[in-house]
Each structure stands twice: as C-alpha cells, then as structure tokens.
Amino acid sequence: MLIKQGPLLNNIQYPEDLRKLKPEQLHEVAEELRQYIIDMVSVHGGHFGASLGVVELTVALHYVFNTPDDQLIWDVGHQAYGHKILTGRKDNFYSNRIYGGISGFPKRKESEYDAFGVGHSSTSISAALGMAMGSMHNNEPNRQHIAVIGDGALTAGLAFEGMNHAGSIKDANILIILNDNCMAIDPNVGALKEYLTDITTSPTYNKVKDDIWNLLGKMSRFGKSARDIVGKVENAMKGALLSQSNFFEALNLRYFGPIDGHDIDHLTEVLKDLKDIPGPKILHCLTVKGKGYGPAEVDQTKWHAPGLFDKVTGEIQKKVNDKPVAPKFQDVFGHTIVELAEKNKNIVGITPAMPSGSSLNIMMKAMPDRAFDVGIAEQHAVTLSAGMATRGLAVYCNIYSTFMQRAYDQVIHDVCLQELPVIFCLDRAGFAGADGPTHHGAYDIAYMRCIPNMIVASPINEEELRNMMFLAQSDEVQTGKQAFTIRYPRGEGVMPDWRKPFSKITIGKGQKLKDGEDLAILSFGPIGNQATLAIKDLEKEGISTAHYDMRFAKPLDEQMLHEVFRKFDKIITLEDGCLQGGIGSAVLEFMVDHGYTAQLKRLGMPDRLVEHGEQYQLYAECGYDAAGIFKTAKSLTKKELTVKY
Numbered sequence: 001m002l003i004k005q006g007p008l009l010n011n012i013q014y015p016e017d018l019r020k021l022k023p024e025q026l027h028e029v030a031e032e033l034r035q036y037i038i039d040m041v042s043v044h045g046g047h048f049g050a051s052l053g054v055v056e057l058t059v060a061l062h063y064v065f066n067t068p069d070d071q072l073i074w075d076v077g078h079q080a081y082g083h084k085i086l087t088g089r090k091d092n093f094y095s096n097r098i099y100g101g102i103s104g105f106p107k108r109k110e111s112e113y114d115a116f117g118v119g120h121s122s123t124s125i126s127a128a129l130g131m132a133m134g135s136m137h138n139n140e141p142n143r144q145h146i147a148v149i150g151d152g153a154l155t156a157g158l159a160f161e162g163m164n165h166a167g168s169i170k171d172a173n174i175l176i177i178l179n180d181n182c183m184a185i186d187p188n189v190g191a192l193k194e195y196l197t198d199i200t201t202s203p204t205y206n207k208v209k210d211d212i213w214n215l216l217g218k219m220s221r222f223g224k225s226a227r228d229i230v231g232k233v234e235n236a237m238k239g240a241l242l243s244q245s246n247f248f249e250a251l252n253l254r255y256f257g258p259i260d261g262h263d264i265d266h267l268t269e270v271l272k273d274l275k276d277i278p279g280p281k282i283l284h285c286l287t288v289k290g291k292g293y294g295p296a297e298v299d300q301t302k303w304h305a306p307g308l309f310d311k312v313t314g315e316i317q318k319k320v321n322d323k324p325v326a327p328k329f330q331d332v333f334g335h336t337i338v339e340l341a342e343k344n345k346n347i348v349g350i351t352p353a354m355p356s357g358s359s360l361n362i363m364m365k366a367m368p369d370r371a372f373d374v375g376i377a378e379q380h381a382v383t384l385s386a387g388m389a390t391r392g393l394a395v396y397c398n399i400y401s402t403f404m405q406r407a408y409d410q411v412i413h414d415v416c417l418q419e420l421p422v423i424f425c426l427d428r429a430g431f432a433g434a435d436g437p438t439h440h441g442a443y444d445i446a447y448m449r450c451i452p453n454m455i456v457a458s459p460i461n462e463e464e465l466r467n468m469m470f471l472a473q474s475d476e477v478q479t480g481k482q483a484f485t486i487r488y489p490r491g492e493g494v495m496p497d498w499r500k501p502f503s504k505i506t507i508g509k510g511q512k513l514k515d516g517e518d519l520a521i522l523s524f525g526p527i528g529n530q531a532t533l534a535i536k537d538l539e540k541e542g543i544s545t546a547h548y549d550m551r552f553a554k555p556l557d558e559q560m561l562h563e564v565f566r567k568f569d570k571i572i573t574l575e576d577g578c579l580q581g582g583i584g585s586a587v588l589e590f591m592v593d594h595g596y597t598a599q600l601k602r603l604g605m606p607d608r609l610v611e612h613g614e615q616y617q618l619y620a621e622c623g624y625d626a627a628g629i630f631k632t633a634k635s636l637t638k639k640e641l642t643v644k645y
C-alpha cells in the first residue's frame, strides 16, 4: 500500500534536508512525521506509542545537532521510528520488522545515523559516555553525544551506573535527554518515578527555573565565567526549592527542565543553548506516550505495540483463525500462578517491568500484595527473589529469556550458590520474531544448564507448562536446594482446551510420545510440535520415527537416553535455542560419556545472528520447522524425497 507523505516530509530523505527548513516549518514537519508513523504502523505493525511521543524531540534533535557527526543514541530504540524515517529509511520503512526488511531498532550496520545498536534498555548513558570519552581522547571537543532515555529505562541499575560515572567526567560532552512520560510498557514504578513527579509538579520550582533559564541563555553569550556564576546561583536555588535536593545535580549532572517535550519551538531553542554548555548535563522533557493519536494516549499500554489497526476507528485487528484458539503461553502462566497461589500462600510473583508481556498482571490484579513489578531491573528482580526465598517464599520470577542475560551473575551467585529454590519462568524463549536478534531467547538453555543447582525444563504444550509450574512450587522442589527454570516461547501453544487438572511430573523424566524403528527425534519444548508434524509426513514415506519429549535439559532423563542410544543409530535433537551448549550438546555429552556412537544431527539456532521475521520464517531459515526436520530425517535415513514442501 502506498502511504502518502506530507509535502515537507516528501522532500526530506536525510537530516541535512530538514536543516534547510525555517524554524517555523518544524511544526508542520512534526505533524507530517506523526501522520506517517500512524499510517505506517497501522498497516505494517510495530511499536507505536513511544515513537509518537518523541516526534517533536526527534525533529528538534536532528534540526539542532549535526547528526551523524554528533552521536545520537536512542535507549531501547523502540521509539526511534521518526529517527529512522528522517535518516534515509523513509522509503523502505514499510519493511520495518518484516523478514528481510529493516530492523525495528537502531542498528549500527543499518545506518551511520544509528550511533549505537539497541533493543535492551538502559544502555544509552554508558554508551554515550563511552563515545564522549572516546571523542576526548581523539581531541574532538566539539562533537556532541546525546543519549535519549525514557523514565522507564532510567529505572535500571545500568543507567544509574552510567550517570554515576558521567558526573565524574567533567569535560565529557554528554547530554542526557530524559523523555519522561510516566510510562514504561505498563505504568512506570518506583521511588524515582515519584521523584520525577515531584520535580515536575513543584510550581515554585518551575517559575524560578524559567527565570534562571532566561538569565542563563543571556549570560551564556558572555563566556565561561559568567556562565559559571549563573550556574552556581541556579544550583543553589534549585536545591533550596526542591523538597529533596536535586538527585541529578547531586551526581554533578547539570539538570535542566522540566520542559514540554511537545513544544518544538522551545525545545529547539533549549537544545541550541545546551549545545554551548559544556560537560555532562541532563534535560528533563515531559511527553505523552501516544501523543497525537487519541486511543493511544488513553490506553498507553495497549498501544505500546498494538499490531495492525484501523487508524480511523482505532480498532485493533484480531487474528483471523478458523481453528479453535489456543492460549498464549504467557496467559497460561498468568492464570496458573493465580490458581496455584490461591492454594499455596507462600507463592509470590515478580516481573521486571513486563506485567502485561508476562501476564503477571493477572496476579497483580487478583493478589496485589503478592505480585510485584520492580521496574526494568532484572538483576534486582533475581536477587530480590533470592532474598524472598530465604524467608520461605515460593517465588516465580518471570523474565524474558533475552532480558535474563542481564541477571546472569545474580542467578549464579545469589540463587544457585546459595542453594535457593527460586523458580525462573523464562518467557519468549526461542525465536522472538519481529523484534529480532536483540530479543531472541537464544542462549538460556546453554547458560542455565551449566550452573550447578539448577533444574532446566520446557513444556511441549500448555498442560505441561501448568504441570511444571505445579511441580516447581511443590514441597519436593521448595524444600530442596535447586532453582527451577521453565522456558517457553512467545505466542500461542497448541491446546485450546488447556485448563486441565494438575498432574505430577517427575524431575528429570522425559516422555516417549511415539515409538518408531528407523530413527529417533529428541525434542525439547514446544518446538517438538514441529517434529510431530514432520513425523506424520515421514510415516507416509515409510520412515518409522520415534519421538521423545525431553522435558528436562537438566537433569537429563538418563534412563530414556540409554533406551534411545541402545535402539537407534540415527538421532535428531531439536531445540528452539542455540546449538552451542544447548540440548543437542547435552545429548552429545551423554553419548560420549557413555561410549555410544550414533549418527546424530542437532537442529536449532546456528552460531550466527539470525535477523528478524515471523517465528515460522526463522524456524524455516534455520532448518527446524516441520519441513526442515523432515528433510534432515530424510537425509539421515538416505531415502528419496517424495513429499514436497
């Protein structure tokens, strides 16, 4: 579909085109850009509200700063659609997040305007500081380094670490822009949020700040000593006027704002002034997530990434499916934890900033004093869980597989070394889909499997997820010394009728799903359903295939593996995770350790970055969709292909 562009946007391919415009034309550019984002996302999908909220900021930044020489770093990057459109990617923006198309996040190899690759949050301050220090080293005193970070991203320890360091490098030419919209994906949480509201709403502070700002603007023209004097007065007054002393100033970051992040005239003026103020500084901008699209301003969580929608009615498109609908794994988690918690008073739930993504919001609503959103703070979430576990709580700590990478030391040091039975539910394990390599849950089988005192499980379907969650909170696990990881993917399972009574699974026991004679497929997790499909076609070809669902990557079901290796000399392992160190590696280790030999083919993610696309496209690319499994089985058994894919 051809998306119309406004007349000004039509003439902009790069920021240099934008910079040719008069300041009074920027309003119009911003409106056209906003409209273009609405049009594009409504028909092609992607993140939405965050980009709408920074339209004015995006235009002003590229207008005032000399990008790409000046380094502009977007934190997370889900809000950078306007930036992408203004920096050479307008004409192929239709391919955003689509297989083979441009990435939904800034990416260094995609554009020189993408100063830093992102996807995970809270990296911008450290990266910008690193660049600023690099520029100091290279004797480039005029280069600017701008980190745009949201109030949600600012809750992470990494952001605090960056600010702590930045405040001590007084010559670092770094501007932190705090894009404060009081939202993460869900409403932002924590004491910092309260603090930002305090600064934002103090009327006396705001009046004096505006006066100081004007004075500062005038004095800055008279050189450094005049600026220093104004700066000192300003700091003293800010400190006196705020109910608490200014947090940022206390870290030696000069604090400016708060200002209206949608007032493009003021924004442009302020950014110009800040260009002349050396050293580390922070500009606090107030914005509205979803700005300019009514429904997105009202329900900001729903419109964070709404999927396709009718831009006129605001109706979000539902998936058309003629089959009965299977639930998302995340919803099975959300309902099951409540069901279990109703019976077991020790159960609590933790999420670092993903209440709706993990569906822990179901428990947060039903049992607000037993389910907690701790902000974007994966490390804290894990150690908090560990602390709770020492007091006898059965903690379900739900973290996306990719974000758990942040908390690896905490898993080892604070949980496993301390022999605490924390339950980790790793959502989005396996290919995440359109978010791409920053978000694929590729590594968790490998990184969890190698830690002592860790059980690693994955359900083939919804019923199994429930049973694994049931097992994890049982006395058998909770009085033991081992943590319990359950990994499951993004999206739906296969069982519309999923709410079955709990039944007991034994730790380290797999299950034989089907007998066979010619070869065996050992699968781990829901990707096993692709094997089930492939096996049907293999049977048609006369290839009798056994299917074993491993259930546990650790401990392995050794009895089952002995049975497999005694009976079969052709074996395929299948996992939705990296091949290096995954379940295939575990089976190989078992084979070698026990002196078996077999022709063993491992299917899973290869040792390279796999880009974005629909999950089924990525499985196919890596040869582990049903067709790929079929072909591998065929080539192992060396029979001719007759079923065509």
Ligand SMILES: Cc1ncc(C[n+]2csc(CCOP(=O)(O)OP(=O)(O)O)c2C)c(N)n1
Binding pocket: 050, 053, 076, 078, 079, 119, 120, 121, 149, 150, 151, 152, 153, 154, 179, 181, 183, 184, 185, 289, 352, 353, 354, 376, 403, 406
């Ligand atoms: C380490 C990490 N944890 C969680 C996420 C998921 N996530 C993406 S955006 C987001 C909210 C960010 O809030 P904020 O920085 O305020 O940006 P806004 O969407 O409000 O513009 C979260 C939690 C992530 N990308 N990275």
Ligand SMILES: CC(=O)[C@@H](O)[C@H](O)COP(=O)(O)O
Binding pocket: 076, 078, 119, 185, 305, 357, 428, 435, 490
């Ligand atoms: C930018 C980011 O990290 C999140 O918005 C992420 O895209 C959410 O992914 P899900 O849609 O799988 O919850």
Ligand SMILES: [Mg+2]
Binding pocket: 150, 151, 152, 153, 179, 180, 181, 182, 183, 184, 188
């Ligand atoms: Mg925010």
